[in-house]
Amino acid sequence: MPELGLKVNGRSVELRASHEASLLHVLRNDLGLNGPKFGCGLGQCGACTVWVDGTAARACVIPAHGVAGREITTLEGLGTREHWHPVQQGFEDAQAAQCGYCLNGMVMQAAALLAREPNPSEARIRSELSGNLCRCGTHVEILDAVQRAALRIAEGAGT
Structure with missing residues (x-):
């Protein structure tokens, strides 16, 4: 090989x-x-x-x-458990993970969005994450997690 x-x-x-x-x-x-x-x-x-x-x-x-x-x-x-990325912290705070199937993709996609666009609208977040499937249906919590992360970044608690 x-x-x-x-x-x-x-x-x-x-x-x-x-x-x-x-x-x-x-x-x-x-x-x-x-x-x-x-x-x-x-x-x-x-x-x-x-x-x-x-x-x-x-x-x-x-x-x-x-x-x-x-x-x-x-x-x-x-991020690490000692210094999570704001999106990882947002997912914990919003209790957005259930089965964990979508967690990696949602976090990575959301973090990429916030790196490009630190204050996206709800519609923009939904659009960005629309290609990531969530089997549990925690879409409301996921949206909340990303919005929480955007606020943390805006408050200077970024990566």
Whole structure:
């Protein structure tokens, strides 16, 4: 298998991976990162969302070799329990997680939105998250979580 060099959560890693391996497969199976989830395998549910150079992307449909040398951020790299990203804190405060299926994708997509647009309208948040599926139906709590995060950022409690 060919060598693959990635930058994941601020750390350079070298490994061997087939050219067919998806970024999601490498992150979960080779690097042991469990934030991104396997959902649909088609890039439609959002459970596998990561950032590639700061932009939200679906890791299940990205060839790992296609992002060699680019900065990959997973949920594990967004924040820590000691210093959560405002979106992670918002999800806890709003009790927005139930089964956890959508959690990774919703958090990563919402954080990418707030990085681009720190004070989005409710309609903009709904639009941004519309491609992420939530099986439990906690959409109201998720919206509340993102709005709480935007307020924290506005108050200077950002990342």
